[in-house]
Amino acid sequence: MIVNEQVAIDHGLKRDEYTKICELLKRTPNITELGIFSAMWNEHCSYKSSRLHLKKLPTKGKKVIQGPGENAGVIDIEDNDAIVFKIESHNHPSFIEPYQGAATGVGGIMRDVFTMGARPIANLNSIHFGSPQHKKTKNLLRGVVHGIGGYGNCMGVPTVAGQTSFDSSYNGNILVNAMTLGLVRKDKIFYSKAAGLNKPVIYVGSKTGRDGIHGASMASASFDDKIEEKKPTVQVGDPFTEKLLLEACLELMAGDSIIAIQDMGAAGLTSSSIEMASKGNLGIEIYLNKVPCRESKMSPYEIMLSESQERMLIVLENGKEKQAKKIFDKWNLDFAVIGKTTNSKKIQLYFDEEMVADIPVNTLVENSPMYDRKWKKAKLPKKNKIKKEDLKNFKIIDVLKKILANPNICSKEWIWQQYDHTVMGDTIQKPGGDAGVVRVHGTNKAVAASVDSSAVYCWAHPLTGGKQVVCESFRNLISVGAKPIAITNCLNFGSPENEENMGEFVECVQGIGEASEYLKFPVVSGNVSFYNQTKDKGIKPTPAIGGVGLIKDYNKMITMDFKEINNVVLVIGKTEGHLDQTLFARNILDEKNGPPPEINLFNEKNNGETLLKLIESNLIKSAHDVSLGGIVTAVAKMCIKGKKGINLNKPKYLINEMEYFFSEDQGRYIIEVGKKDLKKVTDILNKNAVHFDELGTINENELYIDDKTKVTIDELASSNTKWFLNYMGN
Amino acid sequence: MKSSVITFPGSNCDRDMDVALKKFGFKNKMVWHNDAELPKSDLIVLPGGFSYGDYLRCGSMASKSKIMKSVINFANSGGMVMGICNGFQILVETGLVPGVLLRNKYLEFICKNVFVKINNKTNRYFNNIKNNVLEFHIAHNEGNYFCTQDQLKEIEDNDQVAINYCDENGKVEEHYNPNGSIKNIAGIFNKEKNVLGMMPHPERMIDNCLSGEDGSIFFNNLINNLK
Numbered sequence: 001m002i003v004n005e006q007v008a009i010d011h012g013l014k015r016d017e018y019t020k021i022c023e024l025l026k027r028t029p030n031i032t033e034l035g036i037f038s039a040m041w042n043e044h045c046s047y048k049s050s051r052l053h054l055k056k057l058p059t060k061g062k063k064v065i066q067g068p069g070e071n072a073g074v075i076d077i078e079d080n081d082a083i084v085f086k087i088e089s090h091n092h093p094s095f096i097e098p099y100q101g102a103a104t105g106v107g108g109i110m111r112d113v114f115t116m117g118a119r120p121i122a123n124l125n126s127i128h129f130g131s132p133q134h135k136k137t138k139n140l141l142r143g144v145v146h147g148i149g150g151y152g153n154c155m156g157v158p159t160v161a162g163q164t165s166f167d168s169s170y171n172g173n174i175l176v177n178a179m180t181l182g183l184v185r186k187d188k189i190f191y192s193k194a195a196g197l198n199k200p201v202i203y204v205g206s207k208t209g210r211d212g213i214h215g216a217s218m219a220s221a222s223f224d225d226k227i228e229e230k231k232p233t234v235q236v237g238d239p240f241t242e243k244l245l246l247e248a249c250l251e252l253m254a255g256d257s258i259i260a261i262q263d264m265g266a267a268g269l270t271s272s273s274i275e276m277a278s279k280g281n282l283g284i285e286i287y288l289n290k291v292p293c294r295e296s297k298m299s300p301y302e303i304m305l306s307e308s309q310e311r312m313l314i315v316l317e318n319g320k321e322k323q324a325k326k327i328f329d330k331w332n333l334d335f336a337v338i339g340k341t342t343n344s345k346k347i348q349l350y351f352d353e354e355m356v357a358d359i360p361v362n363t364l365v366e367n368s369p370m371y372d373r374k375w376k377k378a379k380l381p382k383k384n385k386i387k388k389e390d391l392k393n394f395k396i397i398d399v400l401k402k403i404l405a406n407p408n409i410c411s412k413e414w415i416w417q418q419y420d421h422t423v424m425g426d427t428i429q430k431p432g433g434d435a436g437v438v439r440v441h442g443t444n445k446a447v448a449a450s451v452d453s454s455a456v457y458c459w460a461h462p463l464t465g466g467k468q469v470v471c472e473s474f475r476n477l478i479s480v481g482a483k484p485i486a487i488t489n490c491l492n493f494g495s496p497e498n499e500e501n502m503g504e505f506v507e508c509v510q511g512i513g514e515a516s517e518y519l520k521f522p523v524v525s526g527n528v529s530f531y532n533q534t535k536d537k538g539i540k541p542t543p544a545i546g547g548v549g550l551i552k553d554y555n556k557m558i559t560m561d562f563k564e565i566n567n568v569v570l571v572i573g574k575t576e577g578h579l580d581q582t583l584f585a586r587n588i589l590d591e592k593n594g595p596p597p598e599i600n601l602f603n604e605k606n607n608g609e610t611l612l613k614l615i616e617s618n619l620i621k622s623a624h625d626v627s628l629g630g631i632v633t634a635v636a637k638m639c640i641k642g643k644k645g646i647n648l649n650k651p652k653y654l655i656n657e658m659e660y661f662f663s664e665d666q667g668r669y670i671i672e673v674g675k676k677d678l679k680k681v682t683d684i685l686n687k688n689a690v691h692f693d694e695l696g697t698i699n700e701n702e703l704y705i706d707d708k709t710k711v712t713i714d715e716l717a718s719s720n721t722k723w724f725l726n727y728m729g730n
Numbered sequence: 731m732k733s734s735v736i737t738f739p740g741s742n743c744d745r746d747m748d749v750a751l752k753k754f755g756f757k758n759k760m761v762w763h764n765d766a767e768l769p770k771s772d773l774i775v776l777p778g779g780f781s782y783g784d785y786l787r788c789g790s791m792a793s794k795s796k797i798m799k800s801v802i803n804f805a806n807s808g809g810m811v812m813g814i815c816n817g818f819q820i821l822v823e824t825g826l827v828p829g830v831l832l833r834n835k836y837l838e839f840i841c842k843n844v845f846v847k848i849n850n851k852t853n854r855y856f857n858n859i860k861n862n863v864l865e866f867h868i869a870h871n872e873g874n875y876f877c878t879q880d881q882l883k884e885i886e887d888n889d890q891v892a893i894n895y896c897d898e899n900g901k902v903e904e905h906y907n908p909n910g911s912i913k914n915i916a917g918i919f920n921k922e923k924n925v926l927g928m929m930p931h932p933e934r935m936i937d938n939c940l941s942g943e944d945g946s947i948f949f950n951n952l953i954n955n956l957k
C-alpha cells in the first residue's frame with residue numbers, strides 16, 4: 001500500500017502531523033511505519049493535548065516511590081511494603097461492546113500493576129451511564145457489570161469499592177474506569193526501563209491475533225453514526241490466561257533475571273517496545289516472524305498494531321532464557337525470544353528477512369506532537385435565590401425517601417453482589433461503605449481505597465469541582481480511619497478541540513492540583529480520556545479520583561453503620577445551607593443552575609485530620625462523610641446500615657430546616673460517639689477549632705425529626721433498595 | 731494432621747484455603763495438578779476458583795488432571811476429600827458425588843453471606859458441631875445444584891445431603907435459596923460420607939473482621955474429628 005496524506009488522515013493523523021513525520025524521517029513512511037506513528041501519536045498514547053497541563057500536578061511526596069510515567073504509581077506503606085496502583089479508562093470500547101470493553105479494562109489495569117512486580121489485592125471501578133430511561137442504558141449497565149465481574153472474579157482479586165452514576169450526558173458515551181491496587185516488597189519493584197546491549201527481548205503470554213487493531217486510535221476520536229462498525233477494534237479478554245500470566249510473571253520476578261518488563265496494552269507491541277527502548281535510551285530490533293500469532297499470514301502492520309490481551313514484553317539478562325522459558329512452559333504460556341536491544345536508538349523491525357520499519361525512537365516519543373489547545377475559562381455561576389416559602393411545601397421525610405431512591409444515591413448492592421469482594425480473605429470493609437479496605441496479608445496493616453467523581457459540580461464550575469473530588473476522596477479515606485497517602489486520576493472529558501471542553505479539562509486539573517497540593521495528597525498515576533463525545537455533544541466533565549490510604553492497625557478501622565442505642569451523633573464541619581447543584585435542588589426543586597458548594601481547603605484538612613486523631617484514639621464508633629443528599633441522607637444511610645434509628649434535632653440556626661438537612665456544604669462528617677466520650681471528643685474538636693453540631697441520639701428503629709415527624713428505618717431501607725431491583729427486574 | 735490443597739491452573743482460593751487450614755492446626759502442602767503422587771494426607775482439598783477458566787464446563791477439565799487419578803483412588807479407599815465451590819464442581823465431574831451444578835437461576839454471579847442448615851452430623855465433617863445452622867459465604871456463578879428424581883431419591887435415602895440454604899433459624903425455604911438449587915442443596919456427600927462437595931467457602935469465614943467466624947467452627951471441629 002502506498003502511503004500518502006489521505007492514508008495518514010484515515011489513520012487519524014492530522015495533515016501537519018503527517019508532514020512532520022515525513023520531515024523527521026526525511027522520507028515517506030511505509031504503511032507499517034505509518035501505523036506505528038498513528039498509534040504512538042494519537043491522543044490516548046501521546047497525551048498531546050493534556051501533557052502541558054498534567055505537568056502542573058503535584059506528584060512528589062515523602063511516601064511516593066514512583067510518580068506518573070511508569071506503568072503505575074507506587075507508594076510506601078512502611079516495613080518494606082509498597083502499594084502499586086492506577087486507574088484507567090475503557091470508555092469507548094465499553095460503549096461499543098460492554099462486556100468485553102469492561103472486562104479488558106479490568107484486565108489491562110491489573111496487568112499494569114503486576115508488571116511492576118505487585119500482586120493485585122483490590123479492584124475498584126467508577127462507571128457512569130446515561131439516563132435510566134435511555135433505551136441503551138439497561139443493557140450497557142448489565143454488560144459492563146458482567147464484564148467487570150467476569151474478569152475480576154476469575155482472576156481471584158476482590159472488587160472492594162466503586163461508584164455508579166446516571167446522567168443523560170452519558171447517553172452516547174458511557175464511562176468505565178477501572179482501578180487496581182497491588183502489593184509489592186519495596187526492593188522487588190520492576191520498571192519498564194531497558195538497559196544493556198544485546199539483551200534478549202522476550203514475548204510472553206497469549207498469541208497475537210487480529211483483535212483490537214487501532215483500539216487506541218478509536219479511543220482518540222468522537223463517536224458518530226457508524227460506531228457499530230468499530231466493533232472489531234474492541235479487544236477480547238481471557239481472564240484465565242491473565243491469571244496464568246500473573247502467576248508466571250510473579251514466579252519469574254522472584255528471581256533476578258528481568259531487566260525490564262512492560263505489558264502490551266494500548267497500541268500493543270508498538271508502544272511496549274518503544275517505551276522500553278525510549279526509557280533506556282536504546283534501540284530495539286524485533287524479528288516479527290518470531291512473534292507467536294493466533295492467525296496465519298498476519299502482516300507486520302497487524303502484528304505491531306494488534307491489541308490482543310494478556311501479553312507482556314520482557315528484557316532478560318543474557319543466559320536466563322532457558323530458566324525463564326521453563327516457568328512459562330509450566331503455566332502453558334507462549335514464550336518467544338523475538339529480538340534484542342541495540343545501540344541504534346531506533347526501532348527496527350524485520351519480517352521475512354526484510355527490514356519493514358526503521359524509526360528513530362525519539363521521533364515517536366520526545367518529538368511527538370504537544371498542543372497548547374485553546375480553552376475557555378468558566379465563570380462562577382450566580383447563586384440562585386431559592387425562596388424560603390418555596391421550601392415550606394416540602395415534607396422532609398417525603399423528600400428523604402425520594403432522595404434515597406434516587407438512582408445516584410440508592411443501594412448498588414445489585415451491582416457489587418456480582419463482584420467477588422471477599423476472595424483472598426483479607427477484605428475487612430466491603431463495597432457499600434465509604435471506602436473498601438483490605439488487610440496487608442499477614443500484617444496488622446490495612447489499605448483503604450475509594451474512587452469518586454462529581455460530574456455535576458465539575459460541570460457547574462470546573463475549578464471548584466476539581467478540588468471537590470480530591471476532597472471527597474480524602475474524606476472517604478478518613479471516614480474509615482485511614483491516613484490518605486496519594487491519588488490516581490482518570491480524567492474523562494469531551495473533545496480537547498472544543499474550547500469549552502478543553503477549558504473544563506484545564507480548570508478541573510488545576511482544581512485537582514490545588515487540592516492535592518494543599519492536602520499533601522499527590523497524584524502518582526493516571527490516565528486521560530478525551531473525545532467522550534458523540535457528534536458535537538460531550539459528556540459532563542468527569543475526573544475520577546482514586547484515593548489510597550493506610551490504616552496502621554486494622555483493629556482501628558471504622559465503618560458507617562450506627563453501633564449502639566443512646567450513643568450521640570454529631571456533624572463535624574459547618575453547615576451553611578448551600579443548595580445549588582445539590583441533589584435536592586436538581587431533582588426535587590428541578591433547579592439546575594447555580595454554583596457548586598464552595599471548597600475551603602483549610603477546613604477540609606483540619607476537619608479531616610482532627611477526625612482521624614479521634615478515630616486513632618478509639619473515640620469514634622462510626623463515621624460517614626456528608627456528600628450527595630446532605631446531612632439527613634448521610635444519617636439515614638448510617639441508620640439503614642446499622643439497623644438503628646435516631647432522634648434527629650436541627651440546631652437553632654438561622655437557616656431553614658430543608659437547607660440544614662439537604663445542603664451539600666463540604667468538609668463535613670457524621671460521627672457516632674459514646675456518651676462517656678462525648679466531652680473528650682467535643683473538647684478535642686473545640687481545641688482544634690473544628691465546628692460541630694450535636695444532632696441527636698441513636699434509638700432502636702425509627703428516624704424522628706425534631707420530635708415532630710418520624711419514619712421507620714425499614715421503610716427508608718426499602719426506599720433505598722427497591723429502585724435498582726425494580727429497574728433491573730429481579 | 732496433614733492436609734493437601736490441589737492447585738489447578740485458574741484456582742484462586744488455594745492460598746485462602748492454605749491460610750485457613752494452617753490457622754486451625756493442619757500441616758498443609760500445596761500440590762500441583764500435574765503431579766502424579768499425593769503427599770501423605772489426612773485431608774485433600776480441591777479449592778475454589780476458575781480451573782481452566784471454566785472453559786468447556788466448570789470443573790470438567792480439572793477433573794481429568796493427572797493428580798485427580800490419585801485423588802479419586804484416595805477417595806475410593808475412604809480418604810477425606812473436600813471440594814469447595816469450583817472444587818465441588820470438579821467433584822461432580824469426577825462422579826465422586828452425584829448431580830451437576832448449573833448456572834445460577836438469575837444468571838448472575840452471587841457473592842454474599844448465606845445461612846446453611848446442617849442436615850447430617852453422622853460424618854467426620856460435621857459430627858460434634860453444636861450449631862444446627864452456620865453462616866457461610868458464597869461466591870459463584872454456577873452453584874445451582876441439580877440431579878434427576880431418581881438420583882434425588884437415592885441421595886435422600888442415603889442421607890447424602892450435607893447442608894441446605896436456609897434462614898438464620900434454620901428454616902429451609904425457596905426464599906432463602908440463592909441460586910435455584912434443587913431442595914436448597916448447598917453441599918452433598920458421597921454414599922460413604924468421606925467425600926464432601928459444597929458451594930460455600932468456610933475459609934472466608936475464619937476471622938471476626940472478615941465476613942464472619944462460623945468457618946472457624948467448621949475447621950476447628952474438622953481437625954478434632956480427624957485426630
